[in-house]
Every structure is written in C-alpha cells, then in structure tokens.
Amino acid sequence: MDFGYDARTEELRQQLLAFMDEFVYPAEPVFARQRAEADDPWSPPPVVAELKAEARKRGLWNLFLPGENGAGLTNLQYAPLAEITGRSPHLAPPALNCAAPDTGNMEVLNEFGTQEQRKAWLEPLLAGEIRSAFAMTEPDVASSDATNIETRIERVGDEYVINGRKWYISGAMNPDCRIFIVMGKTDPTADRHRQQSMVLVPRDTPGVEVRRGMRVFGYDDGDHGGHAEVVFHDVRVPVANLVGEEGGGFAIAQARLGPGRIHHCMRLIGMAERGVELMCRRAVARTAFGKPIAAQGVVREWIAEARVEIEQLRLLVLKTAWLMDTVGNRGAHTEIQAIKIATPAAVQRILDRAIQVHGAGGVSQDFPLAELWAAARTLRLADGPDEVHKRSLARRELRQYV
Numbered sequence: 001m002d003f004g005y006d007a008r009t010e011e012l013r014q015q016l017l018a019f020m021d022e023f024v025y026p027a028e029p030v031f032a033r034q035r036a037e038a039d040d041p042w043s044p045p046p047v048v049a050e051l052k053a054e055a056r057k058r059g060l061w062n063l064f065l066p067g068e069n070g071a072g073l074t075n076l077q078y079a080p081l082a083e084i085t086g087r088s089p090h091l092a093p094p095a096l097n098c099a100a101p102d103t104g105n106m107e108v109l110n111e112f113g114t115q116e117q118r119k120a121w122l123e124p125l126l127a128g129e130i131r132s133a134f135a136m137t138e139p140d141v142a143s144s145d146a147t148n149i150e151t152r153i154e155r156v157g158d159e160y161v162i163n164g165r166k167w168y169i170s171g172a173m174n175p176d177c178r179i180f181i182v183m184g185k186t187d188p189t190a191d192r193h194r195q196q197s198m199v200l201v202p203r204d205t206p207g208v209e210v211r212r213g214m215r216v217f218g219y220d221d222g223d224h225g226g227h228a229e230v231v232f233h234d235v236r237v238p239v240a241n242l243v244g245e246e247g248g249g250f251a252i253a254q255a256r257l258g259p260g261r262i263h264h265c266m267r268l269i270g271m272a273e274r275g276v277e278l279m280c281r282r283a284v285a286r287t288a289f290g291k292p293i294a295a296q297g298v299v300r301e302w303i304a305e306a307r308v309e310i311e312q313l314r315l316l317v318l319k320t321a322w323l324m325d326t327v328g329n330r331g332a333h334t335e336i337q338a339i340k341i342a343t344p345a346a347v348q349r350i351l352d353r354a355i356q357v358h359g360a361g362g363v364s365q366d367f368p369l370a371e372l373w374a375a376a377r378t379l380r381l382a383d384g385p386d387e388v389h390k391r392s393l394a395r396r397e398l399r400q401y402v
Contacts, residue, residue, distance in 0.1 A: 001322050009077045016060055016084050023054055024088050024095065031091055032365070042173035042213060042226045044094070051095035052128055062106075062126055064098045064263060069110055069126060075259075075321035079266050083314075086270025088368075089375060093267065097128045101170045104260045105132040105181055108198075112244040112252055117200060121179050130178040131225050133171040135201075136253065139229070140165065144388045146253055147192045151184030151232065153199055155239065160186075160199050162207075162235040173213045173226025178203055182232070183249050196249030200241040207235035217374035258329040261336055261383045265317050265343040268379065269310060271372050272347040276306045278369060279354035282361075293357060302353040309346045316342065334396060337389045344379040345386065351376055 005013065027047045034045035055061060062070045063081050073081075085092035093099035102125055109122040124130045141148035151164025164184055171177050179202055186197040201208060213220055214227040221227055244252050280303060283294035293299055317339050323332035351373040355362030362369050380386050 013080055016081055019060055023051055024092050027051055027091055041220050043175055048094055055095045060096050062097050064103050074325045076325055079318055079321045082263055082266035083270040086267030087274040089267055101134045102132050104256045105134055107259055108256050131171050131174045131176040132179045133169050133177050135166040135169045135180050135182040135230060137168050139167045144385050153184040153186045153197055158239050159236045162232045165231050167229040168214050168227045169230050170227050171225035172210055172228035172230055177225055186246050190247060193250045194247040197246050198243040198249045198252055199237055201237055205235050207233040216378050219374055257383050258336055261340045262320055264379050265339045268343045268347045269314050272310050272350045275351045275354040279357045282357050306350045313343050313346060337393045341386055341389050344376050348376040
C-alpha cells in the first residue's frame, strides 16, 4: 500500500476541506435553528438544499460511487473524503449526495437494477432529486439474522403482493422519499439463504403505511430522513419491480452492506477527530482547581489514547478499502468485519471522554458531542451488531485449526 494521496484525492481533499470551512460548519447553527422552527421535523431544513447546490457546483457530488455513474473514485480514494464529511455527519454527507441509505440503494440499483429501474429511480437519486429507503429490519424477529425476516412477497399473476411490518427504516419519514427497496420472503421452503428477494415499492403505492417516526436516543434523526415503522398491507407491485432474481435478496443485502459498513467507519474516524479537537480546545480553555483541565493527568491520557486509537483505526480502514479495490468485497470480508467491530466502539469511547471534559456542556445542544455519541453508539447495531460480526470473524479464524 502507498499511504500517500494521489493527485486527484489530494485535490478533492483540499476542495472538500474548503467547502466544510466556508459552508458546512457555518451552516450547523442555521440547520439547528431551522429544524427547531420547522412545522414538520422530518422535512430537511432549507439550508440542506443550499449546501447541495453549492457542493454540486463545485463537483463534490456522488463521490461514493465508482464507475461512470459516480465520481469514479476507488474506495481508497474515497476514504479520506468520507472521513472529512464525518466531522459534520448530519450535514456534509447529504450535501454531497453521499448519505445513507441512498448510497446503498444507489449501489444496489447500479449493480442489480434493470435499465428501466435505473432510469426510473437511480437517475433521480444520483441527481439528488428524490430520497429513498431500505426496508429490511423487522420488530418481531431478531433481524441481526436476516434469514429470520417474515415479510411475505407472494407472486400473484404478474404482480407481487407484499405483507409485513418493518421498523427503523432509515429515510422513510423524509417527504422526498419516493422509493423503498423491500426485502421479504418469496419462497419460505427454499434453502434459508435463498428464501428472500427484494422488490421496489414506490412510496405512494396503495397499502404502504408509514406508521410513525422512530427516535434514536431521543433524537429524531430528521436530517437523514428519519427512521420509521412501515407496514405493508396487501401492497401490489409489478413483477418487473423485482431487483435481481427471486431468491437473490440475501446475497444482494450482503453486497449492499459491505460498502455501507466501510463508509460508516470512514465517517466515524472524522467524528472521532472532531471529538478530539473539541476535547483539546475545551481542556486548554477551562480552569478547574487552579489549573487548566489539560494539566490533569487523566485528561492527557484520554487525549493520547484517542490519538493512538484514531491512527490505528484509520490504517485498518485504509487497508480494508485497498483490499476491496484489489481483491473485491469477499476478499476483504475479514477486514470489513474487523473495522465494523473496532471503529464504532472506539469512537464511542473517544466521544464519551470528550463529553466528560465538557462537563454539562457535553450533553447539551450547544456542542455536537451528544449527538455524535448517539450516532456512534447506534452504529454498534446498524449493519449488524458487534456480537454477530465477532461470531462470524471468530468462526473464520477457527476454521484454520479444525
């Protein structure tokens, strides 16, 4: 691996850093004020559209997607850019059209969608004209094992009929959400990994009920379109809305989650960097018991440990990105699981210490730390809980000795 940035990555880094300083950070208080004043907490504040227009004008758009439909960057090139956006995770990724769940949905449509599906849904998503949702998780089963999913997708003539209940469906509360990718069982009698399929369900299809918004540690996460409980009552869509093939849903989900997991970890490193920066600024600016907080040995330990952990995590994420580029997602399976285990937990710990240094301010709305902590803690569940990844990774290690 070459640890230096190539010319294109460095150029985009400098452009993105300038965009963050000139537009994103100043927009954070505007965003908070507009959300507080809004009648609908799920509608994106107007400042988001302004940021999107500026980012697109500067060519900072769809950086996550390789190939001709995106910016053409490799995972290794995208990593330092995603890290920068993680410093303001509620504003920068949407501004660059690089926010979940749209990124994963665009990847699915780009890889598995038909020409008609890409025309109808991928193109407006790439243009930032609509938002989308990915409906997999269910409240009545342990969705950490995706084969448990109970939503039924039954073929009746030239249509699929969908019945089921989903929750924590990211993006579904956003009024701009126009399309759901729904995962359910088409053949419960097939092999357990061939029972599931994915279908495209337009939001305005009769029988789609967006029942309520779900909060995360008290936050509505409205900037990402909100999480929702969604019920499907005899929802009918054409057979042409099938994504890929019948029985291919589990494999598509795994293909979707690999890039999603590393993107989360890239952004988490940026969140940790912001946390350390705020912790250091607070430590040198505040005095307690006659000396700066920065003079306290325990605070210095926290800062030193945070720097070591961030550098370790960044190297592992970069290695994973490099492997995904060179040997593919399957060849990087161990590393993808390793970063998903290590990064959210470590960043949660770093942010927790940054909160502690800020005292009461750390848990308030006057600093971004509490919301960053909630996001990091949530990512220990999203895209698979820690324990599932540890179980799978340990199994792979043990196979060498059996």
